[in-house]
Amino acid sequence: MSAVRIPALKEHTATFIFMHGLGDSGSGWRFLADEYRRLKVLDHVAFIFPNAPTQKVTLNFGLQMPSWFDIISLDKVEAQEDTRGMLESADRLRKFIDEEIAKGIKPERIVIGGFSQGCAISLLTGLTTDFKLGGVVGLSGFIPMRSQIVKLHEEKGIKIPFFVGHGTNDPVVKYEYGLFTKQVLESLNIPLEFHEYKGLTHSASPQEIDDVLQFLNRQLPNN
Secondary structure: OOEEEEOOOOOOOEEEEEEOOOOOOHHHHHHHHHHHHHOOOOOOEEEEEEOOOEEEEHHHOOEEEEOOOOEOOOOOOOOOEOHHHHHHHHHHHHHHHHHHHHOOOOHHHEEEEEEOHHHHHHHHHHHOOOOOOOEEEEEOOOOOOHHHHHHHHHHHOOOOOEEEEEEOOOOOOOHHHHHHHHHHHHHOOOOEEEEEEOOOOOOOOHHHHHHHHHHHHHHOOOO
């Protein structure tokens, strides 16, 4: 499967899989690995940044672009959802997880995550996983499949730590979606670390990148 892959510098004992947002590519988030390499941290971690398939996006007048699923509207993301597309991309993410496990990486040494659209898929996957993963990082996204997600999670019942970050001035995926995500995760008794970033728009900030690093250090220590 198509992805930007950054190998571990030391013995590979952990993996971070991070999914980009709408219209982006895996290379758009390579800077995460580059920054952590510059800081000489997480040398035991391999980074995988999957590339979304190109498909029509209703929100953008049917234009073809990299997208994990179709988006009809961002005003009410729960009103009309491409459930099939979401589940298909969750399966794509699971295949990356399965590949890492096949290499000998333990599930608890794998953290998944994503930004915006990629956040939605990582949250969905983390709540419906068959494995006790190391954690989930969700940035500037939203809980997908609101009417079904609680039931889907309860069928699995696996609780893993979540890191959720959202900017208070996000004009694309509104901050209220981040708060709703927090509410749902707390209602499911998910171990949650929630961060709001004052004034941040639909992007990541240096503070957020550092907070993610601290989460990864805790969840994927260099044993």
